[in-house]
Amino acid sequence: MAYADLREFIKTLEKHGELKRIRVPVSSDQEITEITDRVSKRGGPALLFENVNNGPIPVLINAFGSRRRMELALEVNDVEDVAARLTEWLDFKSPQGLIEKVKMLPKLAELGRYFPRDVKSGVCQEVVKREGEFSLFDLPVIKCWEADGGPFITFPMVFTRNPRTGKRNCGMYRMQIYDEKTTGMHWQIHKHGAAHHRDEEKRGSNRMEVAVAIGAEPITNFAATLPLPDDLDEMIFASFIREKPIDMVRCVSIDLEVPATAEIVLEGYVDPSERRIEGPFGDHTGFYTLEEPYPVFHVTTVTHRRNPIYQTTIVGRPPMEDCWMGWAITRITLPVLKRQFPEIVDMNLPFEGVFHNLMLVSIRKQYPGHARKIMNAVWGLGQAMFTKCIVVVDDDVNVQDPGEVVWKVLNNIDPERDIQFMLGPIDVLDHSSRQMGFGSKMGVDGTRKWSSEGFSRRWPKENRTSEEVKRIVDVKWKKLGLG
Ligand SMILES: Cc1cc2nc3c(=O)[nH]c(=O)nc-3n(C[C@H](O)[C@H](O)[C@H](O)COP(=O)(O)O)c2cc1C
Ligand SMILES: [Mn+2]
Numbered sequence: 001m002a003y004a005d006l007r008e009f010i011k012t013l014e015k016h017g018e019l020k021r022i023r024v025p026v027s028s029d030q031e032i033t034e035i036t037d038r039v040s041k042r043g044g045p046a047l048l049f050e051n052v053n054n055g056p057i058p059v060l061i062n063a064f065g066s067r068r069r070m071e072l073a074l075e076v077n078d079v080e081d082v083a084a085r086l087t088e089w090l091d092f093k094s095p096q097g098l099i100e101k102v103k104m105l106p107k108l109a110e111l112g113r114y115f116p117r118d119v120k121s122g123v124c125q126e127v128v129k130r131e132g133e134f135s136l137f138d139l140p141v142i143k144c145w146e147a148d149g150g151p152f153i154t155f156p157m158v159f160t161r162n163p164r165t166g167k168r169n170c171g172m173y174r175m176q177i178y179d180e181k182t183t184g185m186h187w188q189i190h191k192h193g194a195a196h197h198r199d200e201e202k203r204g205s206n207r208m209e210v211a212v213a214i215g216a217e218p219i220t221n222f223a224a225t226l227p228l229p230d231d232l233d234e235m236i237f238a239s240f241i242r243e244k245p246i247d248m249v250r251c252v253s254i255d256l257e258v259p260a261t262a263e264i265v266l267e268g269y270v271d272p273s274e275r276r277i278e279g280p281f282g283d284h285t286g287f288y289t290l291e292e293p294y295p296v297f298h299v300t301t302v303t304h305r306r307n308p309i310y311q312t313t314i315v316g317r318p319p320m321e322d323c324w325m326g327w328a329i330t331r332i333t334l335p336v337l338k339r340q341f342p343e344i345v346d347m348n349l350p351f352e353g354v355f356h357n358l359m360l361v362s363i364r365k366q367y368p369g370h371a372r373k374i375m376n377a378v379w380g381l382g383q384a385m386f387t388k389c390i391v392v393v394d395d396d397v398n399v400q401d402p403g404e405v406v407w408k409v410l411n412n413i414d415p416e417r418d419i420q421f422m423l424g425p426i427d428v429l430d431h432s433s434r435q436m437g438f439g440s441k442m443g444v445d446g447t448r449k450w451s452s453e454g455f456s457r458r459w460p461k462e463n464r465t466s467e468e469v470k471r472i473v474d475v476k477w478k479k480l481g482l483g
Pocket of ligand 2: 169192229230232234
């Protein structure tokens with residue numbers, strides 16, 4: 001029940017045959033990528049490299065890289081269980097009479113358990129290294145791909161505070177190592193870290209405190225990737241999924257808290273007016289993201305556990321570890337979406353669509369133009385606004401089967417009539433849009449067309465044989481010798 005730290009998760013992965021220890025010496029320069037990429041493409045296990053650059057710090061990678069490992073990380077038999085709990089809370093109505101109010105007390109008490117807890121000390125501060133006592137090159141940070149601008153910390157939990165509301169945020173934003181104590185900070189313009197940064201810059205602040213934790217119990221780490229609303233602290237959400245508070249400890253040199261059992265913590269600041277070229281970086285699209293100016297993170301203190309473990313990931317042509325994280329995010333957020341739009345039946349973001357390029361969504365169509373209403377809804381959401389191509393189908397299409405979607409949609413569309421273009425914000429990683437972060441998106445109305453939508457022809461049914469003939473063939477089947 002509830003992992004205390006990354007080490008307990010590693011033990012569980014190992015117990016379930018989901019982790020392989022590698023004692024053969026490897027280099028952090030692309031070798032870990034090449035090995036992990038091959039393992040990812042075969043659906044293989046998490047890897048714990050115990051001898052990287054002949055150094056003392058082991059490297060964990062691919063820890064979330066399968067459906068089973070996502071379930072072990074979230075401590076559920078099925079990711080849908082998390083979704084179900086979330087729905088139960090969302091459907092929670094305000095109580096009517098006194099009896100209902102009393103009945104609700106235990107449920108509210110339960111909610112109280114979900115808030116992160118501030119603790120006085122944490123193992124993440126067993127070792128404290130101040131300015132001059134550490135070098136970021138002591139960490140086995142990997143250079144992922146050949147043309148990468150340098151080594152990148154790819155799995156960090158980046159903590160910032162909203163300067164207007166004081167609310168905490170935790171996001172996963174990659175960090176390029178520039179030197180012993182400086183890194184890039186790749187929070188893209190649409191993300192919460194970047195929003196805090198813009199606010200600080202507007203205020204003319206010259207120091208925005210930032211804390212980065214690496215390696216924690218898995219739900220904390222996963223929460224850093226969730227597309228939550230503004231000002232909703234990821235640590236609250238993590239505590240909710242975990243059904244136990246995340247213990248947070250105050251940093252030793254700045255006014256931010258980090259998960260108390262984290263393996264490694266980098267404390268420091270971003271000067272809001274400073275930018276430096278970041279990249280290139282072999283990204284999760286499978287292409288390099290080219291160099292661009294990004295904020296700079298100055299590390300002033302490093303703290304860590306004794307014998308720390310360094311957790312990382314690689315991103316690239318799917319399937320990769322992050323595909324499984326994205327898959328879990330979709331399954332967990334679907335019930336929230338369905339609550340807002342009950343006509344939605346199911347949704348699938350095929351791995352090859354790298355999250356933002358393709359969404360397949362099925363609906364119970366109820367009025368003319370309904371498919372376009374859903375496109376507008378998706379483009380009006382948080383990070384789902386980036387969806388470059390939305391394909392809307394009727395509820396008799398299984399969106400979990402992209403082959404079925406291709407078959408039915410391409411039969412159903414008159415392209416000029418059924419494709420809708422829209423201009424708007426685009427994922428910063430899209431290399432094809434006319435400008436970075438701005439461009440066009442496409443919706444495909446793959447639903448059956450109605451006369452009320454101006455379709456005056458007859459719509460055919462799918463081919464099939466009669467029930468009677470099916471029964472006859474069922475009886476004959478064995479004799480046919482067809483297996
Ligand atoms: C492995 C991995 C690496 C990521 N790297 C970045 C990144 O460098 N920059 C970024 O803006 N988002 C990155 N993301 C996506 C963000 O973590 C995600 O959008 C998250 O919701 C951001 O948190 P926020 O909504 O609190 O800003 C990454 C996600 C994963 C799984
Ligand atoms: Mn956030």
